[in-house]
Amino acid sequence: MSEEFNCLIVGVGGQGGATLTNVIAEAATRKGLRGRMHETLGMAQRGGSVQVQIRLGSQVYSSFIPPGQADVLIALDPNEALRAADYIGKKTTIIMNTSGILPVSVLMGKDKYPDLNEEISLLKQLGKEVYAYDAYELAKQAGSIRAMSVVLLGSLARLNIAPLTRDELYQAMVDTVPKKYLQENIAAFKAGEKEIEKVLGK
């Protein structure tokens, strides 16, 4: 484990980026990890881009992840992963939901949503590993699309690349999400784990 852990979460307002952030922050606080973090979500509720930077480590002072220094990029939306390309380096593991939210310009027929295959091939050249799948679909099967971000969290936990164990992340999730949505979130977390296991062939 390197001295610092930089996790970048990108998406669109309302996709559950805040849930993800709360879970990781809670797990880190419980473990007594020192950290800095910031979120850009001023316009989140109005369909704007959302970005959360989480940094853990004893030598971390700024809440800004330096360019190319993300250890993990969790992309709730493929278009937003592209926007975050500056942060991707050779050590970056990318966990991405492939089912995107269409910007207004696409709805109005002025733009085309980025091609997924082209994007994944680009991200593979830029980063270390790319795990891309339709997390909306998995969340729906788990009980609700609300739990989409927790699917990706499950994948992060299973990859074992954060300074937080699978069980620490799992427990923080269980204690952080609203009780009435707990079952769907547990199912979503496990679906995210399974997705990684499929790829790793275990």
Added chain:
Amino acid sequence: MTVIGEEGTTKLLLGNEAIARGAIEAGAHLVTGYPGTPSTEVIETLAAVAKETGMKVQWAVNEKVAVEVATGVAWTGLRAMATMKNAGLNVASDSVLSIAYSGTEGGLIFYVADDPATHAGMAEQDDRLFAKFAALPMLEPSDPQEAKEMVVAAFEISEKNKVPVMLRSTTNTAHMFGNVVFGPVKKLNRTPTYSRDIRRYTKAGPAWCMEQHASLIEKTKKAGKDADEFNRLELTDSKVGVITAGAPWNLLKEAMIRHGLNVSTLKIGVINPLPEEKIRKLLERVDSVLILEELEPLIEDYVLRILGEMGKKVKVYGKIDGTTSPVGEFDQAIVERALGKVLGKNLTPAVDPERQKLIEKAKSLSLRRPITFCAGCPHMGTYLSMLRAMRKLKYSREDVIITGDIGCTILGMNPPFDACWTEVAMGASIGLGNGFERSGIKKPVIAAIGDSTFYHAGIPALIDAVWNQTKIVVAVMDNSIVAMTGHQPTPGSGYTTTGEAAKAVKAEEIARGCGVEHVVVVDPYDVEKATEAFVEALQYNGPSVIVLRRLCAITAIRRKAIGKPLVIDEEKCTGCMTCVKTLSCSALVPVGKKVRINPDVCIGCRICAAVCPVKAIGEGSQHE
């Protein structure tokens, strides 16, 4: 995250939450302010725990009122704080400058959050200059822990020196999460007292005013000395020094660790008065000094002045020689470049051009997401009706000036409505509109203003319109909430900041009270009636007010006060895309050649039903 907890607890808090915790620990009696990014969370956090702490936590109608209310409390010997964003301090400044002369009895803090890089819009103003201008002490933290400590200290220092203390942060610090260790909570239980002392509390007469001014200068000097622990000087044997303050300190610290740098540093926590002695000590040691400060060269100017007095030649790197820019906020790359320049080394990581090409390609593929109205936003109905009324009266888009204002209402400037022409400041849509009319330009004027913005600063301009019989249409878009900053209650909402029932101050009553004779209240979801209201108002010869009242869609969802999702009849839908192109509502999703409504997003506002040329949109039951 809650800021209630035992002494010694460590929590990951936002800078603004840490400031809220500081106010609790210091035993503040009242905290008030006006919502404004990036300052809003202080009051939000305190309001959520007001029942447990017993603190009075109140949104004010504007920042000037907030400062006055906080001051009134502090003048009785209790502790109080007013919070605001950068632009808010401009509104409050008239009172702040005068209050500074009178000083205070109880601890009094004015907290202002600046916004380099304008994450939340408005000017990149550097309010460190304001502290100098007002001659008030100012502290600036670099992280949440320090922010909390500074609040606690600022209350003490303010009280001891009988002077209000300004606390300044920037977005990066205000919105940074960091570990904060809770301290003890003071229980003050003071009895408010206040006695008449016009020599101190009025400005009647130049002799008293100048006496107050002289005393303010002395108090601020002493306050600066009392806060000197927040100026941290670390001298090394290096001939290079760096002076910094606020958020850039974190970037400097990291760069020093990353590159093993051994430069002397002065981290300034007291922005006004600047720590002359410590600056001198650093300058005595070095041949060159880098000033790392965002926005204006405030510290740099002071350093140059001191160097002049010292008669020492030290090369100064900062804004003046172009090492850093007065525009935007700093990041690692900027700080590494600046440090590299001073040290004559290349600290910037090597860039692989092939890789850079791929990064640029990825970024170029990503599409912008201009912020839009939420699904079911009543403002969609307002702008739709406004534009329809213009068409009915045979006006083109260029024929009617639509002045915009601050808040969610300004989203009408973006596609698909492309309605608003201007955005200046809170309430300025009306005053500016009055001006356009008085120029004699042959274009009708509509001012589009939100309810909270109207209460905040729109009313004087409306009185001006009445007094001068200005032909202007004022659309008060009343969603009963300060929506853009995160849904704080307004004076019209019927609720207090902490959720108790309150008398609702109604915009239509204010308008009539100001003397407006043509006042109409309509529901913007009722596009037909709202269009008719705009048609009438545009033809009315004098000031008119249309109050478009409908609860913010997000608030309606939270209060479970929404309708059933609508459904598009697939057989009727011709795929003309009129609904999508006119509203760009996120609930309208093109699927193949037709449009479907996302039932998870739609709240049944029916604005799209009014747009559909073939009446294919309706309630689910009709179509299922």
